[in-house]
Amino acid sequence: MTHSEENYLKAIFHLGRQGTSAISTNAIAEQMDTKPSSVTDMVKKLSEKGLVHYKRYQGVSLTAAGRASALAIVRKHRLWEVFLVEKLNFSWDEVHEVAEQLEHIKSEKLIDQLDRLLEFPKYDPHGDPIPGKNGEFQERDKQLLSKLPLRAVGVCVGVKDSSADFLKFLDKNNIALGNEIEVLDREAFDNSLHIRVGDHQLRVSHQIASNLFVKPNEH
Amino acid sequence: MTHSEENYLKAIFHLGRQGTSAISTNAIAEQMDTKPSSVTDMVKKLSEKGLVHYKRYQGVSLTAAGRASALAIVRKHRLWEVFLVEKLNFSWDEVHEVAEQLEHIKSEKLIDQLDRLLEFPKYDPHGDPIPGKNGEFQERDKQLLSKLPLRAVGVCVGVKDSSADFLKFLDKNNIALGNEIEVLDREAFDNSLHIRVGDHQLRVSHQIASNLFVKPNEH
DNA sequence: ACAAATTTTTAGTTTTGTCTAAATATAATT
DNA sequence: AATTATATTTAGACAAAACTAAAAATTTGT
Structure with missing residues (x-):
């Protein structure tokens, strides 16, 4: 999966968390700071790969596989954020940009070991929950x-x-x-x-x- | 600088360490597992950016700026290798592939802090020296x-x-x-x-x- | 329900980095 | 020095991911 595909899945996932209906092309374009036509192109590609449900003019939603991929990326992003704050003295307003890069690194062992090094944190520096290896996570009572x-x-x-x-x-x-x-x-x-x-x-x-x-x- | 540009600079740097003459297009192509024609294209681009000296048919060498960039990448690569071995229980035969990805992450603070976390190591897990922030490093007596x-x-x-x-x-x-x-x-x-x-x-x-x-x- | 406004898609172009195949320059051999 | 072999570059094409402008579908307003 390319960086770009991963970024789209993540954006669709985050938009899906807010309102629970199908996600519009325009919403994705705005979230990602890109053009709606680019979104259409990518969404077609993701659809062919079985990562999103898509009918033209009808909006997008994640398939089970797409959701699993998105959760894996969110997991990586948030673990890296914890690492940056806990081990590298980043402040919580500095972590996002770097974590956006680190989340695309591909290595299962890397993430498993990072998780262990950080002692299996449940929440990232902004209080958001970190999905487990199988994508499970519970929103905090807040x-x-x-x-x-x-x-x-x-x-x-x-x-x-x-x-x-x-x-x-x-x-x-x-x-x-x-x-x-x-x-x-x-x-x-x-x-x-x-x-x-x-x-x-x-x-x-x-x-x-x-x-x-x-x-x-x-x- | 793109990932690809960085990879070319690194390859040229490493080839330059062995024989000290100008680097041939074919040598770069072989090192990078790509085609000579692709190398020509990229080398032209790097030349326009002032990172390599290049005259057609005459081979390539790094400019001061190109060398500095290459050293920065090598520094990042080797620091990440130390991190993987020291903190994440990787063995020395597992680190290269992941470090190849991590070396492209762009954040000065990230590398400075990683250096500190690892207590300013002088050598990577294979015994190769880690360049300092200003590119200085001494080959070990070996x-x-x-x-x-x-x-x-x-x-x-x-x-x-x-x-x-x-x-x-x-x-x-x-x-x-x-x-x-x-x-x-x-x-x-x-x-x-x-x-x-x-x-x-x-x-x-x-x-x-x-x-x-x-x-x-x-x- | 129909016209207007908005959203979404299509068609065609651009950039980056790669490739193949053909052409050209350099190096080696006799 | 001429010919052959090798190395390098050029020319043209392609895939990925983006864009612009125009067309088509949907939604909204009256």
């Missing part, structure tokens, strides 16, 4: 910070937007995965929040709060 | 085992042929980098050697002995 009720306490477990800008903002404000977050107050006017992160407090806009995942404390 | 005089003692520091077959042979016979080797006897008829490796003894053919580098003990 909620957007913006959905948390007043006085609720949770642990920061992930981000929805993983753009460098957002991640740098979090770094700058000392918000990291694993931090305890409490909702102290909510401003009715603009839905901004007053929160406690560990032992410091700050105000965050609704936009920030609706891109941060927390695992709510039970009790 | 000799072919076949050139060693009777009774001489040396330390195994590298291989000339790094094919999987040869490396597997060495593994099978418990010969590894760092082992002490002594030449006990030489058979005049076929130049085969009776040697001691650490605390075991064996006979090796001239062909084996002329592909194994040792650092002769001073004394």
Whole structure:
């Protein structure tokens, strides 16, 4: 499988996670920063290889084989991200670009051993789950910070937007995965929040709060 | 720079290490398992980019810029080989194929940090020197085992042929980098050697002995 | 339900890196 | 030095993956 084919499968997989219907040509083109006509070409090719279901004008979806391939790529991408952060001192806003390259390296032993070196991590540096060898993975029990009720306490477990800008903002404000977050107050006017992160407090806009995942404390 | 361009530069660099004259189109084609006409095409392109000196029918050599690029690739290749052996339990006959892929990953921070993680190794798993960030490296003081005089003692520091077959042979016979080797006897008829490796003894053919580098003990 | 707007596909072109087959230059042999 | 052999380059073609512009299908709006 070529790099390009892998990138298409990954994009289709990610689009499929959001809305669950058939994926449109235009959506793929936008996600991949390419032209719809290029998508049509590639989708035909993937269809002939049995990796996607495709009828013209009807959108695309992954076959079982396509989904398995996509999960294998996501697995590699996320394991490499963990490696970069844990072993090579990358910050979480720096990993994506390099992992996009590393995810295409072909060697089963490489990935198995990387998994072992990292002690079989379950989540990547953005809190997203890492599929296992057979593609199995469970989404973590998480909620957007913006959905948390007043006085609720949770642990920061992930981000929805993983753009460098957002991640740098979090770094700058000392918000990291694993931090305890409490909702102290909510401003009715603009839905901004007053929160406690560990032992410091700050105000965050609704936009920030609706891109941060927390695992709510039970009790 | 594309993967293909990088592979050509690396091949030209390696050919240049053996004989020091201009490199022929055919030699490059053979090294890269491609056709001479393809080499001509690529060499023209590299020449336009200022990476090689080229006059038609006159062979090729690296410019300073081309040499620097080649050294950067060799550096990456060899650092990845160390990583695979030291951190991921690869054996020295398994590393080449995967390192060929990893060497093309583009990220300066990645390589700097990998270098640090591995504690700035000077040699790769085959005993070849790893160029520094600025391309500087010194060939180790080494000799072919076949050139060693009777009774001489040396330390195994590298291989000339790094094919999987040869490396597997060495593994099978418990010969590894760092082992002490002594030449006990030489058979005049076929130049085969009776040697001691650490605390075991064996006979090796001239062909084996002329592909194994040792650092002769001073004394 | 029909026209307008949008989405998707087709047709034809480009670039990169490869190839084959033919032509040309260099090297070797007698 | 002429001829043969070998090495190298040119010319033309192809596959992959992208693009543009135009055509066709679908969806939307009234």
